[in-house]
Amino acid sequence: xxxxxxxxxHYNGVQVLHIDNLEIKKGERVGLVGNNGAxxxxxxxxxxxxxxxxxxxxxxxxxxxxxxxxxKYFTGSFLxxxxxIGYLTPEEYFYFIGDLYGMSKVDVDGFIAQFAxxxxxxxxxxxKYIRDLSKGNQKKVGIVGALIGNPELLILDEPFANLDPSSxxxxxxxxxxxxNESGMTILISSHDLSHTVEISDRIIAxxxxxxxxxxxxxxxxxxxxxxxxxx
Amino acid sequence: MFLRLLKxxxxxxxxxxxxGKGISVKILLGFMGLYFxxxxxxxGVGLYPLMQKIYPxxxxxxxxxxxxxxxxxxxxxxxxxxxxxPVLDIKPLxxxxxxxxxxxxxxxxxxxYSFYNILTASVALPFVVGYLNRDSxxxxxxxxxxxxxISIVYAVNYFNFWVQKRFSNNLKALIPxxxxxxxxxxxxxxxxxxxxxxxxxxxxxxxxxxxxxLIPFGLALCSxxxxxxxxxxxxxxxxxxxxGQVVQRASDLSWTNRFGALAPFLxxxxxxxxxxxxxxxxxxMCMVFLAYGLFFYGNPTYDGSGxxxxxxxxxxxxxxxxxxxxxxxxxxxxxxxxxxxxITMSNYLESKAxxxxxxxxxxxxLSTPYVYFGWDKVxxxxxxAMYNMGVNIPVILFFGAYNRKRIDLSHSSMFNYQGIGxxxxxxxxxxxxxxxxxxxxxxxxxxxxxxNLVLIGLGIVGLLLRKIILxxxxxxxxxxxxAMLEGFKQKD
Numbered sequence: 096x097x098x099x100x101x102x103x104x105h106y107n108g109v110q111v112l113h114i115d116n117l118e119i120k121k122g123e124r125v126g127l128v129g130n131n132g133a134x135x136x137x138x139x140x141x142x143x144x145x146x147x148x149x150x151x152x153x154x155x156x157x158x159x160x161x162x163x164x165x166x167k168y169f170t171g172s173f174l175x176x177x178x179x180i181g182y183l184t185p186e187e188y189f190y191f192i193g194d195l196y197g198m199s200k201v202d203v204d205g206f207i208a209q210f211a212x213x214x215x216x217x218x219x220x221x222x223k224y225i226r227d228l229s230k231g232n233q234k235k236v237g238i239v240g241a242l243i244g245n246p247e248l249l250i251l252d253e254p255f256a257n258l259d260p261s262s263x264x265x266x267x268x269x270x271x272x273x274x275n276e277s278g279m280t281i282l283i284s285s286h287d288l289s290h291t292v293e294i295s296d297r298i299i300a301x302x303x304x305x306x307x308x309x310x311x312x313x314x315x316x317x318x319x320x321x322x323x324x325x326x
Numbered sequence: 327m328f329l330r331l332l333k334x335x336x337x338x339x340x341x342x343x344x345x346g347k348g349i350s351v352k353i354l355l356g357f358m359g360l361y362f363x364x365x366x367x368x369x370g371v372g373l374y375p376l377m378q379k380i381y382p383x384x385x386x387x388x389x390x391x392x393x394x395x396x397x398x399x400x401x402x403x404x405x406x407x408x409x410x411x412p413v414l415d416i417k418p419l420x421x422x423x424x425x426x427x428x429x430x431x432x433x434x435x436x437x438x439y440s441f442y443n444i445l446t447a448s449v450a451l452p453f454v455v456g457y458l459n460r461d462s463x464x465x466x467x468x469x470x471x472x473x474x475x476i477s478i479v480y481a482v483n484y485f486n487f488w489v490q491k492r493f494s495n496n497l498k499a500l501i502p503x504x505x506x507x508x509x510x511x512x513x514x515x516x517x518x519x520x521x522x523x524x525x526x527x528x529x530x531x532x533x534x535x536x537x538x539x540l541i542p543f544g545l546a547l548c549s550x551x552x553x554x555x556x557x558x559x560x561x562x563x564x565x566x567x568x569x570g571q572v573v574q575r576a577s578d579l580s581w582t583n584r585f586g587a588l589a590p591f592l593x594x595x596x597x598x599x600x601x602x603x604x605x606x607x608x609x610x611m612c613m614v615f616l617a618y619g620l621f622f623y624g625n626p627t628y629d630g631s632g633x634x635x636x637x638x639x640x641x642x643x644x645x646x647x648x649x650x651x652x653x654x655x656x657x658x659x660x661x662x663x664x665x666x667x668x669i670t671m672s673n674y675l676e677s678k679a680x681x682x683x684x685x686x687x688x689x690x691x692l693s694t695p696y697v698y699f700g701w702d703k704v705x706x707x708x709x710x711a712m713y714n715m716g717v718n719i720p721v722i723l724f725f726g727a728y729n730r731k732r733i734d735l736s737h738s739s740m741f742n743y744q745g746i747g748x749x750x751x752x753x754x755x756x757x758x759x760x761x762x763x764x765x766x767x768x769x770x771x772x773x774x775x776x777x778n779l780v781l782i783g784l785g786i787v788g789l790l791l792r793k794i795i796l797x798x799x800x801x802x803x804x805x806x807x808x809a810m811l812e813g814f815k816q817k818d
Binding site: 147174 | 812
C-alpha cells in the first residue's frame with residue numbers, strides 16, 4: 096500500500112527524518128510511537144504531500160504522491176485543526192467533504208449516523224461552529240471527516256489526545272470495527288503506548304527521525320516499548 | 327507591580343511576531359497618526375480666526391462651546407466603532423499572584439494614553455493658549471475650561487468601554503438610548519429645545535466660575551469608577567472574557583447547486599464572507615466605494631479624463647480587489663485540508679472567479695443610477711466592468727499564487743494589515759493603471775469610443791479564454807503549493 100524509499104528531510108540544516116526503507120502492506124494497522132520531535136508528524140505530512148522531502152520518494156498504491164493526486168481519492172486523513180473549517184457547523188463540514196466524494200446530503204447523513212455514540216450527543220444538531228467546539232469535540236469531527244468517502248487508507252495524528260476516557264474507548268472500538276469490516280489500512284501516531292499497542296498489529300518507533308523499532312504486536316510488545324522509552 | 331505590568335507591555339510590543347515584518351506598516355501608521363495630530367493641532371491654532379470669520383459678532387469660545395456636545399458625540403461614535411478594550415490580553419495574568427483590581431487599573435490606565443485622547447486635547451490646548459494672550463477671560467477660567475474639556479474626553483474614553491462591554495451582546499438594550507438621542511436631535515433640529523446650547527452654556531459659565539470644572543472632572547472619575555467596577559465583577563471566563571460564540575444562522579444556499587462541481591466551493595465562500603468579521607468588512611467596503619463616483623462625476627475637470635477609468639475600475643471591481651487579493655489566503659486556516667482531499671485546483675479557482683464575476687455584475691448594476699450624470703459614465707463603467715471580468719480577475723488570481731501570508735479570519739480588517747505582503751502592494755498597479763494606460767493611449771491615438779471598445783474587447787477575449795487561463799493558473803498554484811502551505815502555517 097505504502098512504500099517509502101530513502102526519505103530524508105532537513106530543517107535549518109538539522110536532519111529531522113531519515114527512513115531508508117519502509118513498506119506498509121494493505122490492511123495493516125500501524126501504530127507510530129515516539130517522543131516529541133521524533134518525526135511522526137513530519138512523516139505523515141510527507142505521505143500526504145504537504146511538505147517536500149529533500150531526497151527519496153513515497154508511493155501510495157504504486158503512485159508517487161508528489162506526482163499524482165490519485166491517492167486523495169482513497170486516503171482519509173486528520174492531522175490537526177488545519178483540516179477543519181472553523182466557520183462551518185460539523186454537519187456543514189461533513190456535507191462539504193461528502194460533496195467532494197460525490198455523496199449527497201442524505202448519503203452523508205446516513206454515514207455519520209453510525210457515529211452517534213462516538214459523538215455522544217455533543218456534535219450534531221448543536222448549532223455551533225466548529226471553531227467554538229472544545230478541542231476534544233473538534234478532534235471527533237476531524238476523525239469522522241477523515242472517514243467520509245470510505246478511504247482505503249486512514250492516517251490519524253494523535254487521535255487519542257484531548258479525547259475524554261469514554262471517547263478513547265469508543266475510538267478504539269471504532270478502529271477495530273473499521274478494520275474488520277472494510278480491511279482499511281490504518282496509520283496512527285500516538286504518545287500513548289498502551290492505546291497504540293491495543294489497536295495495532297505493527298508498531299514502529301521513531302527516534303530523532305529514524306526507525307528504531309519495527310515490531311509485530313505480541314503480548315510482550317508493551318513491555319518492550321515501555322522499557323525502551325523509560326528513563 | 328505596576329512597573330512590571332508595563333514591562334510586559336513593552337515586551338509584547340517588541341517581541342510580537344509581526345514586529346520585524348510589519349515595521350513598514352507601523353511607520354506608515356505612525357505617519358498617519360502624525361498627520362492627524364498635525365491636522366488637529368492646526369485646527370486648534372486656526373479655530374479662533376475661523377470662528378471669528380464665520381460668526382463675527384460672537385466671542386469664538388462661546389461659539390465653540392455650542393458645538394462641544396456634537397464634537398463629543400462624534401468622538402464617542404468613532405471610539406465605539408474603532409477603540410477596543412484589550413481585555414483578552416490579561417487572561418494569562420488572572421491566575422497569577424496579582425490583585426485583580428491592579429490588573430484592571432492597569433488596562434484602564436493603558437487606555438489613558440491612547441491616541442484618541444490626545445486628539446481633542448491637541449485642538450483644545452493651542453486654542454486656549456491663544457486665548458491666554460487675549461484679555462477676554464481670566465487665565466483660571468480658561469484653564470478650568472481646558473480641564474473640563476479634557477475631563478469629558480476621559481469620561482467618553484471610559485464610558486465607551488462600559489457601553490461596549492455592557493451592550494456588545496445585547497444591542498437591544500441600546501434602543502432606549504438611541505430613542506432619547508433621536509428625540510434630542512429632533513428637538514434640536516426643529517429648534518424646539520437645544521441640548522447642545524444648554525451644554526454650551528455650562529461651558530460658558532465655567533469660564534466665569536472656574537470651580538464648575540470640578541463637575542466634569544468628577545464625571546471623569548465617576549466613569550472610571552463605573553467601568554472599573556463593571557470590569558471587576560465581570561472579568562470571568564464566562565462573562566467579558568468569553569470569546570464570542572455565535573449561534574449559526576441556517577442558510578439555504580441550494581440555489582448554488584446549478585453550478586455543479588463548483589457549488590460546494592461557492593457555498594463555502596459565501597459562508598466565509600457571511601460568518602467571518604474580516605471577510606464581511608471587505609464586502610461592506612464595496613458598498614461604501616459605490617459612492618465613489620459622486621466625487622468625480624459632478625466635477626467637470628474629470629470629464630473624459632483617465633480618472634473616469636480609475637473610478638469605473640474601482641467601483642465595479644472593488645470586490646475583486648478587496649476579496650481577490652487575499653485568494654487563496656482566505657482559506658489559509660484549512661489549506662492542508664484542501665491539499666489532501668480530491669479537490670481540483672481549477673475547480674477551486676473557477677469558483678473564486680465565478681464569485682468575482684457575480685460581484686462585478688452586481689456592482690455594475692448598482693452603479694447604473696449614475697446615468698444621472700450622463701450615459702457616457704455608464705458606458706465607461708460597463709467597459710471597465712468587462713475589463714475587470716476578462717483581465718483583472720485572472721491577473722489577481724495570478725498574483726494569488728505568490729500569496730504566502732496567513733489570514734486570521736476572526737479579526738476585522740479595519741486597520742488590519744495582517745496577510746498583506748509585497749504581492750498585495752504590487753497587485754494594485756496592473757489592476758488599476760493597466761486599463762488607464764490602455765484607455766488613455768487608445769483615446770489619444772484614435773478616439774473616446776474606440777478606447778471604450780478596446781477595454782470591452784480585451785474583457786471579451788479574457789472571458790473567452792477563461793478555461794485555458796484558469797488551467798494555466800491551476801498548474802501554477804499546484805507548483806507553488808508547498809510554499810503556500812508553509813507560509814499559511816505561520817501564525818502572527
